[in-house]
Amino acid sequence: MVDALLLLAGCGTTRRSADIDHGHRLATVMGCTSCHGAKLDGHLFEEDPQFALAWSSNLSRILPRWSDRQIEQVLRSGRRPDGSALWFMPTFAQRQLSGDDLRDLIAWLRTVPPSGTDHPPIRRGPMFAVAMEHGFQDSAAQAEQLKARQPVVLDDRFRQGRYLATIACAECHGPELSGPRDPRPGDPPDLSIAAAYTPGEFAHLLTTGINRNGQPAGDMAQEARKRLSSLTRQEMAAIQAYLVARAAAPGNGATPRVQ
Ligand code: HEC
Ligand code: HEC
The missing domain is CATH 1.10.760 (Cytochrome Bc1 Complex; Chain D, domain 2)
Structure with missing residues (x-):
């Protein structure tokens, strides 16, 4: 024994x-x-x-x-x-x-x-x-x-966030995280939208599926609760840091936001 x-x-x-x-x-x-x-x-x-x-x-x-x-x-x-x-x-x-x-x-x-x-x-x-x-x-x-379509590579500080977004978000938000070319209502948006979220709001969205307007985020809501809530706070922050930097990077593959 x-x-x-x-x-x-x-x-x-x-x-x-x-x-x-x-x-x-x-x-x-x-x-x-x-x-x-x-x-x-x-x-x-x-x-x-x-x-x-x-x-x-x-x-x-x-x-x-x-x-x-x-x-x-x-x-x-x-x-x-x-x-x-x-x-x-x-x-x-x-x-x-x-x-x-x-x-x-x-x-x-x-x-x-x-x-x-x-x-x-x-x-x-x-x-x-x-x-x-x-x-x-x-x-x-x-x-x-x-194969050739991937989220834009930024410097090493954003490596973890990019990796996590690839394995956790790209499935729905698309290989470059830009959403579909001609989005219809309810489609997953370009993830540049993460720049409009405070870190607290972003973690709240990924944990509960509730967006920054206090509404359930459509088809994302259930998946957030089932799947994304298992990300740690550190991982959520790394994903957002990458998405914010990506939104500001030139030639980032992000769809230009209509003002
Ligand atoms: C969006 C839904 C979806 C996700 C996410 C998903 N799968 Fe699947 N998976 C399927 C479906 C549907 C099939 C059956 C495909 C078919 O019959 O052609 C399948 C088939 C498989 C098979 C083949 C088994 C066989 O011989 O029939 C494996 C292995 C597998 N999945 C593993 C995984 C693993 C591991 C993960 C997570 C990393 C995963 N899947 C995530 C939907 C999914
Ligand atoms: C299973 C599919 C799926 C996965 C996985 C997914 N999303 Fe989404 N997401 C959606 C859909 C669909 C919408 C659009 C919901 C709507 O507007 O009706 C969305 C919307 C969003 C929004 C905008 C919410 C708003 O209304 O302001 C953000 C931000 C977001 N997702 C972030 C992420 C991040 C970050 C990940 C990965 C960690 C992720 N999503 C993974 C499907 C998904």
Whole structure:
């Protein structure tokens, strides 16, 4: 018994459990647990028979069949080990995850016990082909296409904020954080808008989903509570510092604000 405990201590248990917690936080902030569920058992994710019926995969049952290397390749490429491409996965943002963060994420994914059942593959409706003609792509093709489009690089002081915005915000706010080209009401805006927020208001938005006018921020509100509230205050401040500097940087890729 004593030997076993010593052995565990020798394996660096403290460090390992710290990594797992960080991995869990990454899975939360990056939306793995929103889209795949807290138990990673997946569910009907897209429920529009005209467009598609798509289930988020039951990761709790699939991942134990794959090596760490295979999981890494899927997250970086948007393709399963059998070569088939994934749909709806924000691979273009996930592939930017650092090696250390990816290791922590996988360490946490490995702690989740198998539950539930496997889900059927995506079923395409008649509008699926139409959407593809209008640019809808699988995750692998999208990641490849967006490869060169990244948030503007500023100096080292803003490195952490840029990195976090890439993995936590780009999925919705776009590869350059500029939002869609022709935004409609309710679309994620260019994140230059962060410059209009005080640090307190910004942290409040990311924690509660309530914007600086005291209103729930549309589709962002729920995701903020589920995902972004797991960012630390230091991380929120780093993200805002980067976004404010980016808004002021020339050639920053930000959409000019209409005055
Ligand atoms: C926007 C929602 C969304 C987010 C965020 C998301 N996923 Fe997915 N993921 C999906 C959907 C939907 C599928 C099923 C794709 C398909 O069937 O083509 C999927 C499939 C997968 C697969 C392939 C499993 C298989 O063989 O079917 C893996 C692995 C995976 N996700 C891991 C993750 C991890 C890890 C994260 C967080 C870093 C994550 N996902 C975040 C929606 C999401
Ligand atoms: C799951 C999608 C999603 C993610 C992830 C996301 N956002 Fe948003 N965000 C939105 C949408 C949609 C809106 C527009 C809401 C509206 O106006 O109806 C928005 C709006 C905003 C606004 C403007 C709020 C206002 O009304 O003044 C800010 C600021 C913002 N997001 C910051 C962020 C930051 C910073 C991150 C990353 C840490 C982030 N968002 C991640 C979807 C998202």
